[in-house]
Amino acid sequence: MTGDPELVVAACAMDPLASAVLTLKESRDMAAEMLEAEKQWLPQFEGKTIRPTPTILTPPGTPHVDVPLDPALAVVHRFGELANKASG
DSSP states (O other), X not given: OOOOHHHHHHHHHHOHHHHHHXXXXXXXXXXXXXXXXXXXXXXXXXXXOOXXXXXXXXXXXXXXXOOOSSHHHHHHHHHHHHHXXXXX
């Protein structure tokens, strides 16, 4: 509604399915591609572009950590641990 392409990027990045399978750079690229492909129906974005951002690379040899597919489950699990610790 505002014509701010950064809000499109934020919406794509916050989508649970997109964020489960895309990096932030890939989300930004996807949003740019979608805006370009649909520009005839989105005149509020005419002449506006998604600002470039630096890509942060993970140094070679950095160990990966196991992350649950749904980050909300990690939060719920942690609150349960804290609740058990407080009551025990």
